[in-house]
Amino acid sequence: xxxxxxxxxxxxxxxxxxxxxxxxxxxxxxxxxxxxxxxxxxxxxxxxxxxxxxxxxxxxxxxxxxxxxxxxxxxxxxxxxxxxxxxxxxxxxxxxxxxxxxxxxxxxxxxxxxxxxxxxxxxxxxxxxxxxxxxxxxxxxxxxxxxxxxxxxxxxxxxxxxxxxxxxxxxxxxxxxxxxxxxxxxxxxxxxxxxxxxxxxxxxxxxxxxxxxxxxx
Amino acid sequence: xxxxxxxxxxxxxxxxxxxxxxxxxxxxxxxxxxxxxxxxxxxxxxxxxxxxxxxxxxxxxxxxxxxxxxxxxxxxxxxxxxxxxxxxxxxxxxxxxxxxxxxxxxxxxxxxxxxxxxxxxxxxxxxxxxxxxxxxxxxxxxxxxxxxxxxxxxxxxxxxxxxxxxxxxxxxxxxxxxxxxxxxxxxxxxxxxxxxxxxxxxxxxxxxxxxxxxxxx
DNA sequence: GCGCGGCACCTACTTCGGTCGGTGTCGGCG
DNA sequence: CGCCGACACCGACCGAAGTAGGTGCCGCGC
Numbered sequence: 001x002x003x004x005x006x007x008x009x010x011x012x013x014x015x016x017x018x019x020x021x022x023x024x025x026x027x028x029x030x031x032x033x034x035x036x037x038x039x040x041x042x043x044x045x046x047x048x049x050x051x052x053x054x055x056x057x058x059x060x061x062x063x064x065x066x067x068x069x070x071x072x073x074x075x076x077x078x079x080x081x082x083x084x085x086x087x088x089x090x091x092x093x094x095x096x097x098x099x100x101x102x103x104x105x106x107x108x109x110x111x112x113x114x115x116x117x118x119x120x121x122x123x124x125x126x127x128x129x130x131x132x133x134x135x136x137x138x139x140x141x142x143x144x145x146x147x148x149x150x151x152x153x154x155x156x157x158x159x160x161x162x163x164x165x166x167x168x169x170x171x172x173x174x175x176x177x178x179x180x181x182x183x184x185x186x187x188x189x190x191x192x193x194x195x196x197x198x199x200x201x202x203x204x205x206x207x208x209x210x211x212x213x214x215x216x217x
Numbered sequence: 218x219x220x221x222x223x224x225x226x227x228x229x230x231x232x233x234x235x236x237x238x239x240x241x242x243x244x245x246x247x248x249x250x251x252x253x254x255x256x257x258x259x260x261x262x263x264x265x266x267x268x269x270x271x272x273x274x275x276x277x278x279x280x281x282x283x284x285x286x287x288x289x290x291x292x293x294x295x296x297x298x299x300x301x302x303x304x305x306x307x308x309x310x311x312x313x314x315x316x317x318x319x320x321x322x323x324x325x326x327x328x329x330x331x332x333x334x335x336x337x338x339x340x341x342x343x344x345x346x347x348x349x350x351x352x353x354x355x356x357x358x359x360x361x362x363x364x365x366x367x368x369x370x371x372x373x374x375x376x377x378x379x380x381x382x383x384x385x386x387x388x389x390x391x392x393x394x395x396x397x398x399x400x401x402x403x404x405x406x407x408x409x410x411x412x413x414x415x416x417x418x419x420x421x422x423x424x425x426x427x428x429x430x431x432x433x434x
Numbered sequence: 435g436c437g438c439g440g441c442a443c444c445t446a447c448t449t450c451g452g453t454c455g456g457t458g459t460c461g462g463c464g
Numbered sequence: 465c466g467c468c469g470a471c472a473c474c475g476a477c478c479g480a481a482g483t484a485g486g487t488g489c490c491g492c493g494c
Contacts, residue, residue, distance in 0.1 A: 094361035097354050125347035126354055133343045136353040137314050144311035158441065171423035174481065185480090187443050193482060194441095203450090204481075206388035208422045212429055375471065391451065402450095404473050410452055411471095420480090421451075437494085443487080450481065457474075463467085 005122050006033045008051035008079070010042055010068065012060045020055060020084075023111045030118065039063025043071055051079045052122050056101070058085035058092055066095045073100030080121045084114075088131055103127035150214035156198050164191040168204050169211035222339050223250045225268035225296070227259050227285065229277045237272060237301075240328045247335065256280025260288055268296045269339050273318070275302035275309055283312045290317030297338045301331075305348055320344035367431035373415050381408040385421050386428035 007024055009032060011017050017035045025032040034049040036042050040063050046054065054072060058065040069081045082103035083096045096104055103121045105114060106129045117127040128136070157165065160181075167177040174188045181188070192204060201207055224241055226249060228234045234252045242249040251266040253259045257280050263271065271289060275282040286298045299320035300313045313321055320338045322331060323346045334344040345353070374382065377398075384394040391405045398405070409421060418424055 094357055097358040098361060126350045130342035136357055137343055140311055140353055141314040144315060171426055205422045205425045209388055209425055
């Protein structure tokens with residue numbers, strides 16, 4: 001097998017650091033190579049210890065965990081980051097994911113699962129707490145509902161009308177659309193009008209919203 | 218501990234059913250109580266065997282796995298459903314999630330993980346293959362990018378303007394907005410105009426799209 | 435061949451949306 | 465106090481959006 005997994009623990013609470021360290025260090029294949037108490041110390045610690053995985057607390061005093069994660073992930077040979085937090089607000093989750101976290105665990109996760117998560121993340125697999133997974137699933141499902149309906153509605157349109165819908169969905173005016181699609185403004189209007197009746201809508205804004213739901217940028 | 222977990226396996230390939238059954242049955246705490254070869258047979262099998270978890274193949278002949286899942290989940294005391302499939306198309310994933318699947322695994326998942334997944338799903342935790350999790354994470358992250366920017370832009374608006382934005386984002390006409398917010402049409406126009414300059418936009422459609430990005434339904 | 439429906443295109447007319455200018459009100463500040 | 469800026473509100477004007485109606489052009493079926 002490969003060498004030991006090198007872990008860096010980042011949390012501004014010494015007690016938590018201790019607990020995590022105790023939980024992880026000594027477990028087969030894992031060794032905690034360092035700790036940091038603050039977002040500022042993280043990059044330095046990462047330089048000296050070259051960890052494979054960083055366990056990152058989210059709410060810290062000076063530089064928060066999100067920013068620290070972003071900084072870490074921007075480096076060459078970036079370590080994987082597992083975010084640990086007490087709060088599962090959408091804010092936190094989405095920010096962390098955008099910052100490049102490979103895992104997002106709530107602090108009530110039982111120790112063996114944390115160990116497991118660290119291993120999986122190190123292997124490149126993403127890890128989320130069940131509650132978070134559920135959120136993401138619900139999110140995706142609801143969105144895809146609108147998507148399906150919108151897509152279905154747009155089926156009834158002709159090719160040219162599709163192009164017009166696309167342009168309308170970008171917030172463009174009729175004149176703009178006309179030049180872009182090489183037709184006169186009245187023709188654009190005719191298309192828009194036809195689209196409105198076919199989709200049973202009242203105005204171009206509703207076209208734009210529908211198209212947006214259908215995934216046209 | 219609670220009683221054994223009752224599993225129903227649904228796949229139109231007898232070989233696959235056999236393999237899964239062999240993999241799961243006999244494992245501590247799990248027993249395979251039935252099999253079904255087709256979406257049509259599923260409800261009947263569920264009636265007779267009252268499974269806790271259904272392992273559902275997605276691509277089947279007559280009634281596909283999505284429809285079968287939807288039907289199962291609509292019942293009282295519905296079993297949890299884990300979808301198993303070879304293909305990880307967005308289509309499949311989103312449809313399955315919307316149908317009420319509690320888990321989505323690719324068929325290349327190693328056996329122990331499948332066992333584990335069944336247990337977790339039975340306990341109410343959602344389960345996704347790493348590749349799927351990654352997809353959902355990326356999806357959420359990209360969307361939240363636009364969200365942040367839009368939210369920030371809308372900060373500069375007054376309370377009344379916010380209400381107008383909301384209404385515009387629903388595709389409403391000025392007259393509608395006027396009655397709804399108890400003001401005259403010219404006043405609505407004034408607000409819209411002010412919003413346009415503050416957000417540096419050209420027309421109400423763009424307002425609607427921005428607001429949509431900001432999460433105003 | 436002929437009629438027919440759908441499409442893309444246009445003109446002329448009506449309605450809606452957006453700009454400009456202006457009023458009254460309120461709270462902050464020298 | 466008197467001034468200023470922000471806000472909510474309105475009326476008059478004009479350009480853009482949407483409607484009605486009509487033309488030429490395929491491709492289809494009788």
